[in-house]
Amino acid sequence: MAQQHKAVALISGGLDSMLAVRVMQEQGIEVEGINFFTGFCVEGHTHAIRNQDKNKPKRNNALWVAEQLGIKLHIVDVIEEYKDVLLNPKHGYGANMNPCLDCKIFMVGKAVEWVKEHHKDGFDFIITGEVIGQRPMSQRSDTMPLVSEESGAEDLLLRPLCAKNLPETKPEREGWVDRDKLYDFHGRNRKPQIALAKSFGLNDFASPAGGCCFLTDKSYSDKLVDLWQARNSRDYEMDDIMLLKVGRHIRPTPEFKLIIARDAGESKFLEGYRKQFASIYSTSHSGPMALVDGDLEPEQYQLAAAIVARYGKGRSADEVELSLTIPDRTSLTIKTAPMETQAVMQEWYV
Amino acid sequence: MNREQLDARRLLCPMPVIKAQNRIASMQPGDELDVICTDPGALNDIPAWARINGHEVVESHQHDDEIRITVRVGA
Numbered sequence: 120m121a122q123q124h125k126a127v128a129l130i131s132g133g134l135d136s137m138l139a140v141r142v143m144q145e146q147g148i149e150v151e152g153i154n155f156f157t158g159f160c161v162e163g164h165t166h167a168i169r170n171q172d173k174n175k176p177k178r179n180n181a182l183w184v185a186e187q188l189g190i191k192l193h194i195v196d197v198i199e200e201y202k203d204v205l206l207n208p209k210h211g212y213g214a215n216m217n218p219c220l221d222c223k224i225f226m227v228g229k230a231v232e233w234v235k236e237h238h239k240d241g242f243d244f245i246i247t248g249e250v251i252g253q254r255p256m257s258q259r260s261d262t263m264p265l266v267s268e269e270s271g272a273e274d275l276l277l278r279p280l281c282a283k284n285l286p287e288t289k290p291e292r293e294g295w296v297d298r299d300k301l302y303d304f305h306g307r308n309r310k311p312q313i314a315l316a317k318s319f320g321l322n323d324f325a326s327p328a329g330g331c332c333f334l335t336d337k338s339y340s341d342k343l344v345d346l347w348q349a350r351n352s353r354d355y356e357m358d359d360i361m362l363l364k365v366g367r368h369i370r371p372t373p374e375f376k377l378i379i380a381r382d383a384g385e386s387k388f389l390e391g392y393r394k395q396f397a398s399i400y401s402t403s404h405s406g407p408m409a410l411v412d413g414d415l416e417p418e419q420y421q422l423a424a425a426i427v428a429r430y431g432k433g434r435s436a437d438e439v440e441l442s443l444t445i446p447d448r449t450s451l452t453i454k455t456a457p458m459e460t461q462a463v464m465q466e467w468y469v
Numbered sequence: 470m471n472r473e474q475l476d477a478r479r480l481l482c483p484m485p486v487i488k489a490q491n492r493i494a495s496m497q498p499g500d501e502l503d504v505i506c507t508d509p510g511a512l513n514d515i516p517a518w519a520r521i522n523g524h525e526v527v528e529s530h531q532h533d534d535e536i537r538i539t540v541r542v543g544a
């Protein structure tokens with residue numbers, strides 16, 4: 120009997136990586152999955168935050184996909200290392216703050232490292248669900264070979280869904296997989312993938328519209344850039360990444376920004392940060408929890424409180440009482456008239 | 470049998486899963502790990518991760534906002 124070969128697959132939780140694995144399994148290849156958590160992934164934590172998500176299944180799609188495929192999944196925390204990818208992308212950004220090409224090179228490179236570290240488990244090659252021409256930056260005919268090269272994977276990186284459009288890789292050359300049974304998908308048309316999914320009996324799958332992470336989202340990217348500008352430094356911590364996903368962000372002055380919860384779920388979530396950030400909430404009326412990011416000086420207390428009051432039930436009251444706490448500094452009560460809706464400037468919204 | 474505890478409170482998914490996975494890598498089959506966390510997403514993610522990777526969730530509890538999930542390490 121021919122020796123069984125083993126591949127590690129980059130699993131995002133979307134349909135393409137799922138199909139790539141199935142195609143390999145059809146050829147008798149044993150596959151395990153690997154998923155990288157950069158902190159910006161759409162997966163996961165937002166479940167915990169907003170009320171409106173309560174009815175959606177609280178599942179991590181990468182884990183779910185692995186379970187459907189019957190493969191093991193290793194989730195790797197790359198939050199720290201990813202900073203350099205995002206802050207200094209050699210190949211630049213896509214339409215927003217998404218450094219897709221550098222990101223792909225980084226992830227495939229991490230998979231190469233992982234395979235080396237787990238050499239006793241006998242992995243022979245790496246697969247991804249990439250489709251040529253599907254994504255404007257990382258999945259072009261000129262950039263896909265770059266990923267193989269710069270990641271160090273070279274000809275051990277196989278893309279089963281579009282392999283026929285690409286030079287032969289080692290797994291094909293050595294006959295570990297049959298090139299004839301691989302695919303030649305290209306472009307943005309998703310029909311061939313959907314048809315292939317059907318032929319495998321896969322009906323339920325996640326298909327993220329933009330990309331696999333928040334960095335492809337314009338409003339998220341704008342908030343990230345605003346944060347860097349305000350701090351005069353391009354850096355971030357995990358808390359920053361999370362807080363950019365939550366609430367309304369309003370910056371009335373360059374020195375501080377308010378993060379105002381949009382529902383009870385977000386209020387509860389923001390409460391968890393009250394030891395690290397100044398916080399404001401109404402005590403006379405029900406209303407949202409708000410955090411202050413930046414330096415809030417005493418002469419700005421009224422302004423900040425009036426804005427927060429505008430988003431609570433007391434918005435039409437003559438006066439609202441709010442509690443303002445700055446950790447290790449002060450805790451006081453402020454009485455103010457809520458700011459009028461028109462007075463909250465459009466350009467304050469980040 | 471060894472029993473260990475992992476404090477994953479305030480961490481958001483998938484971090485509790487990642488921490489549990491990394492801890493379990495250094496434990497022996499039959500050992501048990503109590504993961505204490507606060508993100509309700511873990512109630513789904515940790516059992517899914519355990520099923521996929523051959524471990525078993527033997528108990529899971531939610532008390533106020535705190536969740537305790539006990540995973541028995543598989544072979």
Ligand code: SF4
Nearest residue numbers: 218219222330331332
């Ligand atoms: S969408 Fe995000 S995770 Fe996906 S390749 Fe681009 S930067 Fe990386």
